[in-house]
Amino acid sequence: MTKIQKVADLAGVSTATVSRALAGKPSVSPATRSRVEAAARELDYVVSASASSLASGKTRNVGVVVPFIDSWFYVSVLKGIQRSLADAGYDLTLYHLDPHAGDGQPRPDNPRRRRLFDEFLRRGRVDALIAVSLELDRAELESLTAINKPVVGIGGPLPGIQTLSLDDHEVAKLAVEHLLALGHRSIAHIAGDQDFEIDFHLPAHRREGWEDALSGVGLTADPSLLRTADFTIAGGYDATLQLLGDPRISPTAVFAASDEMAIGAMLAARDLGRSVPGDLSVIGIDGHELSDFFGLTTVDQFPEVQGRHAVEILLHQLDGDRPEPGNEDLPYELVVRKSTGPPPAAAVSAS
Structure with a gap:
């Protein structure tokens, strides 16, 4: 008997439900997820990321692009993103596009930025992308559209992308x-x-x-x-x-x-x-x-809330819910x- 079958038997569910529960799918009830996680811990069962990726074609990895990594605000947004992704069973890959990097090139000619959109995102290493304070030009938007991955932007409205912005x-x-x-x-x-x-x-x-x-x-x-x-x-x-x-x-x-x-x-x-x-x-x-x-x-x-809400929207998109893109105003107090x-x-x- 395979180990996942043993987990399923102990939790009283099917192997498919075990897979969905350990993948953080929202279709699994909290009570069922709790039983599956308890059974997995008891049997020392850990999902193989590589096997799961091969079977599903998904990496369970989300790319996050930020302009600064030494700012309290951006670290707080990242904290909200990371915690929510971890709760949903996703890893995070951080892309740092420092606008003050020493290459001296304006945004359209920045080689690091070009490589991000021309190479990194096309390699299939991430299932989706969150862009924080990143105003995308037409070529970058077309590049994201071409790879057909869910994208959420934080910081301002972007045509054709679901965004969250502060006025x-x-x-x-x-x-x-x-x-x-x-x-x-x-x-x-x-x-x-x-x-x-x-x-x-x-x-x-x-x-x-x-x-x-x-x-x-x-x-x-x-x-x-x-x-x-x-x-x-x-x-x-x-x-x-x-x-x-x-x-x-x-x-x-x-x-x-x-x-x-x-x-x-x-x-x-x-x-x-x-x-x-x-x-x-x-x-x-x-x-x-x-x-x-x-x-x-x-x-x-509420920067941490901004990060958590972006992940909430992204997870819906990853589950196939792709509403018409628009911009949502963020709260402030x-x-x-x-x-x-x-x-x-x-x-x-x-x-």
Whole structure:
């Protein structure tokens, strides 16, 4: 008797049900899956990945493409993806397309990017692909269509592909409107620098949200209140030192395009003897794991949930459910903590 048959007999199911249960198929009920997994553990049965691949033509492996692997946000998205794929019995192959790699080539001519679409994805090593913050051009979209593999994008709408995207303009606008509601009128912005104006132009959309929120109350965004940084704590720190050290301006609040830059702003204010929020209110975007520790007010974009939801959509596609491609807006939520408050009384009276 084969070992899979022994597992089936012990669990009281068919060998086909054993295969589906251990493959993480959603057609198997939780109770049945639990019995099969218990029987497999008792009999020390492990599915052979190579045999399963040969029999089904599937690798049970999903490719994930990311632009950065040293950023908290992208690591959090990856965490959500990996955990959900593992729960469903899939492996993950990571493709890192660093837009700041030293080859000096623009996106269409980037050799690493070309190889990904021309070679790697055509080798059949993955069953599907999740593209995180990757704006695909027409040739890349056609390449994916040609290999007929399910694809889910996170970060912005893509023609012909199911995508999840955050409305960066509205997220930024919400953050600034929170400061305006507290009475602030001199609101500085620490934006992503030009090097991050890559796929989907996140810094520009968040900067426009800052401008439009101010315009909504009859204010004009002052260019002298704009600084740029690299989405890191150190970058936010340096930008805020320059901002607060300029004697020509006196912002009462800082809106940073990421939580890490916002944390840097809080540390810079402290080192300059400014209290937060007594002298300076600070707000960011992300929902960073350190935001609660620092008491940072933020707009949480739930990055781990983004990864899990992308896998949920992808698994449906792998099971043959291919709905008409479209874009789904991702959720976000204002989380108010102690880094924001009313502006100083002197600033209010001066205005």
